[in-house]
Amino acid sequence: MINWDYMITYGGPELFMAFVVIIITPFIYWLILKRFKLAVKITSILLVWVVAMFIAYWDVYQISKEAERLCREEAGLHVYKTVEAEGLVGLSSIDYWSQYGFEYLEKESIGGQKTRFMLVDGEVVFEEVEDFLSRYEFFTKLEVIEKPFNRGRKIIKDRQTGEVLGEIVSFAVYPGWLDSRLLGILSFSWSPAGCDGDYAPEPQKSTLYIDDLVGAVIKSKVSDKGDES
Numbered sequence: 001m002i003n004w005d006y007m008i009t010y011g012g013p014e015l016f017m018a019f020v021v022i023i024i025t026p027f028i029y030w031l032i033l034k035r036f037k038l039a040v041k042i043t044s045i046l047l048v049w050v051v052a053m054f055i056a057y058w059d060v061y062q063i064s065k066e067a068e069r070l071c072r073e074e075a076g077l078h079v080y081k082t083v084e085a086e087g088l089v090g091l092s093s094i095d096y097w098s099q100y101g102f103e104y105l106e107k108e109s110i111g112g113q114k115t116r117f118m119l120v121d122g123e124v125v126f127e128e129v130e131d132f133l134s135r136y137e138f139f140t141k142l143e144v145i146e147k148p149f150n151r152g153r154k155i156i157k158d159r160q161t162g163e164v165l166g167e168i169v170s171f172a173v174y175p176g177w178l179d180s181r182l183l184g185i186l187s188f189s190w191s192p193a194g195c196d197g198d199y200a201p202e203p204q205k206s207t208l209y210i211d212d213l214v215g216a217v218i219k220s221k222v223s224d225k226g227d228e229s
Helices: 012-031 038-073 094-100 177-186 210-217 221-228
Strands: 076-079 087-089 104-108 114-120 123-129 136-146 149-158 164-173 193-195
Touching (some): 012 038, 012 177, 038 149, 076 210, 094 104, 094 114, 094 210, 149 210, 164 210
Parallel strands (some): 087 136
Antiparallel strands (some): 076 164
16 A cells, blocks of 8 residues: 555646546547446446546556655665775865865866865865875766666765765656656656655655765764764
C-alpha cells in the first residue's frame, strides 16, 4: 500500500481521466451502449473507467512506491569511516573552508592542470602543482539507476585505496508517461521531484549539503572547531 504523501503526479493522469469521462464515455454510450439495458450500461461505463484509471495511474503508482523505498532506505548522509586531514582534493574556496580547519585545498581543471589553494595572511593564494598532496578527495557522481530514477552522490573517498569514506545520496524522480507528455506539451521549465532523506520527494528540495558530509567524515581541525563551539 503506497503512502499517498509520496504520490508523484503533475496532472497528466487527471486530465486523461477527465477526457475519458467527458469525451470518451458519451461517445461509447451513443455509439454502442444506448441500446442495452441500464445494468449493462452502468457496468460497461464503470469497466471503461476502471481500465482508464489503470492505464493512467499504474506507472504513477509504481514510480511513487519505488520513490518511497529509495527515499526511506537509501537516501541521506552515510558515513563509513572518519579520517584526519588538513586538505582535500575537489574544492577550491579556501577562504570559506579555512573556517572548518583546512590549511589547503586542491583541484584539477578541465584541462588537467592541478592547483593548490591556500590562505596566507587572509589572502587567497594558489600555485600550480605536479601532484596532489591530500590523500582524500571530494567529487560528485550522477547515476541513472533505472528509468525514471537518477541517483546523485556527493562522495569523499581515499585516493590511495579507492575506499568511499562517506557520501550523501539523493534521488531525482522523473514523471510517468502521461505526465511526461503533458509537461512536453506545456513546454515550461520544471524540475523533477527529489529527496536526499526520508521525506516525500519535492522539486528543488535539499536538506543535506557538502558541509554536512565534510564535517561528518573529515575530523582533526574540523571536529576540534566544532568541539570548541
